[in-house]
Amino acid sequence: MVLDEDRGSLPFTLIHGEALVACAAWALGEAGVDIVDATVVWEAVTEAGEDFVLHDSLCPMTPPDFIAACIEQARSSGHAVVGVRPVTDTVKALSDGLVGDTLDRDSLLAVTSPLVVPAGVVVALARRPVSDLAQAVADLAAAGHPVETLPAPTEGRRVTSADDVRLLGTLTDARG
Template sequence: MKVAALLIADPEGPDPCRLVHGAPLLRHAVAGLLASGCADRLVVAVPKSALGDCEVIIRAVPGAGSRCRVLACGADRAESARLALDAAGESADVVLVHDVARPFVPPATVRAVAEAVLAGAEAIVPVLPVTDTVKLVSGGVIESTSDRDRLRVVQTPVGYRPDVLGKVCARGSDPLSDLPGSVRTVAGHPTALRLTTAFDVAVAEALLEEQG
């Protein structure tokens, strides 16, 4: 199995060089993908303004070496994913698309996504059940209650068969959010939350401290 991982830093998202839990966000994300043991090569798309700093961060990650290439991201995640896919080449059996803002995805989750694609799935996404009560609201008025038994919180990495991801990128869609109808699911993990606010960071660090 040959697996290529595309790690995308959203231009509008958190700074990949931001320190979280003692190290840059980007370092955690790269190290987590490599720790899965299934990523043969890694393409990282980061904001052009942070390109030099990100290259230094990645070079310091044990095992990154020649497996990792860094490039400037596009105007949005869809373009960034397309650029990263082009840079990854065409020899992979599985392509993982991951969000830098989710740096604490356990290696076991990464492997589960890759293995599900290798087993025949066209696309795979890790998910968690929704535990809150969800209401449908219109004009400030509650109209109905959604059946949360059928709702899931979507995480990353999203695993793709290369030809399926190619079609997603060709139509200009974001492969992290505009998922194809054929996507299936595997179990996500609580530490894989997206770090966009100071509260998110505090929650992630508390979870990691509890586990450690």
């Protein structure tokens, strides 16, 4: 499933002449994933007995081979697998409205895409994971489903603005 809900108009911004959401869908297809429309009821997904892949349209240039690697890891471990990137921003603790200590970035990860839920976990879920992948990971973990991480390549980064899209476009320009 390509996630575009609750993301404003950014999924329809162009990168290399194509909408981000289209690039994300093509990456899923090239990874061998059958795309499920958001209107498909969860019961139909669980009855299919297959893995469920959520791919964020704001991670449009995630390579298909990375998506396939996440699927393979989820199938072999039986655990959900999520792509992650290192945290590069300074992160501060907040307590009672006051800014506190700086957190160690090396101990933090930024959730990117995809989130692969293996078939054995899919059947145990009462509803589709939420479209916010970080929250979906937290929900799975809270429900007792281990979630493994796999470092995503640079081109798998998440964009949050038109400036990010331009940067990602430069990073992934096939002309070198």
